[in-house]
Amino acid sequence: MITLGIDVGSLTAKAVLMDGDKIIEKHLISVGYNSKTAADKLLSELLDKAFIERKAIAKVVATGYGRNSIGFADKATTEIICHGKGIHFLLPEVRTIIDIGGQDSKVIVLDGNGTVANFVMNDKCAAGTGRFLDVMARAMETEINDFGPLALKGKNPSEISSVCTVFAESEIISLVAKGEKREDITSGIHFSIARRIVSMVKRVGLIPPLAMSGGVALNVGLIHALESILETPVSTTPLSQFSGALGAALLAQEL
Amino acid sequence: MAERLKATREMKKIMQRYYFEAKNARFIGKKVAWITSGGPVEPLIAMNIIPVYPENHGAMIGASKKGGKLSEFAEGLGYSQDVCSYAKNDITSSITKESPIKGGLPKPDMLICSNNICGTVLKWYEIQARKYNVPLFIYDTPFVHTEFTEEARDYVNEQTKEYVKFLEKVTGKKFNYRRMKKVGRLSIEAMRMWKRVLETAEHHPSPMTAFDAFFHLALIVTLRGKKVVVKYYKTLLKELQERSKENVGAVDEEKYRLLWDNLPIWYRMRWLSQKFASHQAALVADTYTQAWCGVIDYIDEEDFLGTMGEAYTRIHLNVGVDQMAETIKGFIQQYKADGIVMHSNMSCKPYSFGQYDIQHLIRETGIPVLMIEADMTDERKFSQSQIETRIDAFMEVIKQRKQHDYTGN
Numbered sequence: 001m002i003t004l005g006i007d008v009g010s011l012t013a014k015a016v017l018m019d020g021d022k023i024i025e026k027h028l029i030s031v032g033y034n035s036k037t038a039a040d041k042l043l044s045e046l047l048d049k050a051f052i053e054r055k056a057i058a059k060v061v062a063t064g065y066g067r068n069s070i071g072f073a074d075k076a077t078t079e080i081i082c083h084g085k086g087i088h089f090l091l092p093e094v095r096t097i098i099d100i101g102g103q104d105s106k107v108i109v110l111d112g113n114g115t116v117a118n119f120v121m122n123d124k125c126a127a128g129t130g131r132f133l134d135v136m137a138r139a140m141e142t143e144i145n146d147f148g149p150l151a152l153k154g155k156n157p158s159e160i161s162s163v164c165t166v167f168a169e170s171e172i173i174s175l176v177a178k179g180e181k182r183e184d185i186t187s188g189i190h191f192s193i194a195r196r197i198v199s200m201v202k203r204v205g206l207i208p209p210l211a212m213s214g215g216v217a218l219n220v221g222l223i224h225a226l227e228s229i230l231e232t233p234v235s236t237t238p239l240s241q242f243s244g245a246l247g248a249a250l251l252a253q254e255l
Numbered sequence: 256m257a258e259r260l261k262a263t264r265e266m267k268k269i270m271q272r273y274y275f276e277a278k279n280a281r282f283i284g285k286k287v288a289w290i291t292s293g294g295p296v297e298p299l300i301a302m303n304i305i306p307v308y309p310e311n312h313g314a315m316i317g318a319s320k321k322g323g324k325l326s327e328f329a330e331g332l333g334y335s336q337d338v339c340s341y342a343k344n345d346i347t348s349s350i351t352k353e354s355p356i357k358g359g360l361p362k363p364d365m366l367i368c369s370n371n372i373c374g375t376v377l378k379w380y381e382i383q384a385r386k387y388n389v390p391l392f393i394y395d396t397p398f399v400h401t402e403f404t405e406e407a408r409d410y411v412n413e414q415t416k417e418y419v420k421f422l423e424k425v426t427g428k429k430f431n432y433r434r435m436k437k438v439g440r441l442s443i444e445a446m447r448m449w450k451r452v453l454e455t456a457e458h459h460p461s462p463m464t465a466f467d468a469f470f471h472l473a474l475i476v477t478l479r480g481k482k483v484v485v486k487y488y489k490t491l492l493k494e495l496q497e498r499s500k501e502n503v504g505a506v507d508e509e510k511y512r513l514l515w516d517n518l519p520i521w522y523r524m525r526w527l528s529q530k531f532a533s534h535q536a537a538l539v540a541d542t543y544t545q546a547w548c549g550v551i552d553y554i555d556e557e558d559f560l561g562t563m564g565e566a567y568t569r570i571h572l573n574v575g576v577d578q579m580a581e582t583i584k585g586f587i588q589q590y591k592a593d594g595i596v597m598h599s600n601m602s603c604k605p606y607s608f609g610q611y612d613i614q615h616l617i618r619e620t621g622i623p624v625l626m627i628e629a630d631m632t633d634e635r636k637f638s639q640s641q642i643e644t645r646i647d648a649f650m651e652v653i654k655q656r657k658q659h660d661y662t663g664n
Contacts, residue, residue, distance in 0.1 A: 065640065078648035081655070104644070115659060116652050121645055123599075123628050203611065205618075 001058045003255075005248030006042065006073065007082065008035045008066030010102035011130065012215065013042045014242050017050055017057070018249040021089075025050035026242050035066030043072070059252040063244050065103065074255060080108055080119050082247030083213050088114030089250055090237045095207040098197055098226070098234070099244075100216035102130045107200045109207055120204040127163045128196035130216050136189045139169050140182065147186065151221025154187025163196065187221065194225035201230065211235040213243040257498070257505050260467060262491040269483055270473060277305045278361045286426060289363040289383065292476055293372040293546075295394060295418065295567050297442050297559065300480035301435040302422050304365075308477050309383075312360050313341030316348065317521030317632025319355045326633045339602040340633040342379040349386065363387055365425050367418075369394040371573040373605045392421045396568040400575045403565060411564030419560075432560075438480040439559025443551060445479045448488035450548035455495040456539040457590055460504025461512070462495040465538035466528040467505065469519040475547045506537040511653055514586055515541035516613075517598035517606045518631040530643070534650040540590045542583065546571040549582070576609035580616035587620055594623045594653050596646075601630040623656070625649040 002024070007014045008031065017025040027046040031038045039062075047054060062073035063082040070076070083099050088110060097108040105122040122128045137147045158180050162168045168189075175185050201210075210232055216222060217240035226234050239246065280287045288299050292310040299306045316322055322340055328351065329343035330336060345360075352359045366389060368380035377393065384391035394414055397407045419430045452471070455462050471491060474484045498504075513531070515538045520527060531538060550566040571579065586592065597614070599607045614624050627645055630636035 065644070078644055078651055080648035081651045104641070113659075115655050117656075118623055119648065119652065120626075121648075203614075 002056050003249050003252030004057045004060045005245040006062050007244035008039055008064040010065050013038045014245040015042050015046045016242050016245040016249045036069050039070045059255045061248040061252040063248045077251055079244050082244045084108050084110055084116045085250050086243030086247030087211055087213050091211050091235055094209050094211040096210045098212045099214040100130050101214055105129050107204050109204055118204055120200050127165050132165050132193055135165055139172050140186055148219035148221035150183050151187045151190040153183040156184050157191050158185045158188030160188045160192040190221040190225040194229055198229050208232055213240050215241040257503050262494050274356055277307050280305050286364040287361050288365045288367050290367040291369050291376045293570055294367050294369040295563055297438045297480045301431050301438045302426055307360055309345040310341050311477055313344040314521050315355045316344045320522045322632030323635040339375045340630055342375055363389055365389050366391040371396040371567055371570050390425055396573055399569055399573055403569055411568050415564050442480040443556055445484040446548045446551050448485055449475045452488055452492050458499040460509035461537045461539045462498035464505045465515045465541040466524055468544040472544045506532045508535050509537045510535040511593045512537055512539045512591055514592045514595045517600045518543055518603055520629050521632050522634045530646055540586050572605050576612045580613045584617055597626045599626055599628045601636050623652055
């Protein structure tokens, strides 16, 4: 049976097509302001890419912030369950998952069967979310894809004390003015967000092995910062950005 | 969903009558005292003084979705964003007269403040005492970290005596000890009835939810010590018992049972109750409304005045987190809860401060806990889509867990 998992986040929309337990195609676009039209566009581009027709898809599960506005979905499920499912499929040993999204960060704990046992999400503040990294990369005039590698070059991470996204930006401006190195400031930024995530990990209680899912898992600087604070390895997968959509496609297989 | 409780109409009438009397106190020769929600109200009733609760008024302002606006006005006066929104609502309303009650609360002749619920009330009541130029009595309850000591008992009992003297001085009348006995008995009876009302939720499906409790709470808070409270809760109890007999649940096809911690989110009661009901989840109990019957055992019916000090000192918000966690563990057992929803309330520090510790202390029960950040009356602190995602995810986790329990995995 062919199923579709679709994950419409606040920044990007992802889709995964599955046939049984095989991934047949995946696709990603940026959302823009209308999550509904983004979902339609995502679907039609995906169908073209996979050379299949819409009617070949038996079931669709939607997740992410736009999950309830997708008309063609058979079911909407939150990201928590989908990331749990997706990561458990890709990395069956993993018990704790960190996911940093555009608006939300979460830490998910799985039981031995891959079922979500508990989770914790960031408070209302955006400081521990992907948005923080976006804003900071812009302040450092760095492409988001180069941001992590630049952080790895920093030998003496700068101290970023403010947890507020807006104030951290002005703190960075004064660090630049003081002449601190660009890579050290960038490294400091990554440690700052990692500390916020670590406090969430501690709140829910870390059970190793630990993995990171979502697009931010591609950021090597953040993985490094998390590993050095937690003193434990953080696994990732090349499909990390698609793990929510993958989980949704897997759930659709059960429908 | 089950139909609205029939008793509700009577309750609205009682509250209307109460506020009407309070607003016209001067014409019937009665004095008005403003008092904190956890304050010792019974001596006021015994002295024929009408108690008025700025906190109840604050909740009404919240329910009418004006909390953000009134808070903003107070912030313009210089009060911090972090100050309790009940305090800000009250301070604003006493200046602008904006209120769901026409013209706002009646002017106080005296203020009675007990810090058993928080420290904010001290400054809040001092501000209002200056504004209205009326006497203020502070009933200072020492925090019960682990135990209630003999020194603490002496300390609060001494204040009960001073309180009586204060009331004699303000009214110019001798304290009515005979009436006090009667009021004390009625107050205890009302608490017992309230307890029985809340305990009807032990039934599966529960005939009421915490949202009903939040609404019906107003009487035990404002009028305990009066006959009408006992009478009303008897009627309510009967209706709830009838529902249980017929297995009518407040939530259609109730499948999941949850506990609520902290004050309600007054401006989002309907949205929240519908949200949980859509997941077939009933909020069967809460720590907030239970606080008005949690201390019955400390009061001696034969000596209300001599024992109320201990009861008022040992209320839920004036004890350490270990004891709070024990109370919650008790409710989990009693009401067979599948999960806990904690409202981290920006306004109420004493209630919200220990929530992570409590979460940690009840971890052994294996019950999942959801934390939502909001404010009891300030709708500016509420983010709907974030809260919706959290509730949906939380309910999915609970559903999965229950499925696994049933299949024996």
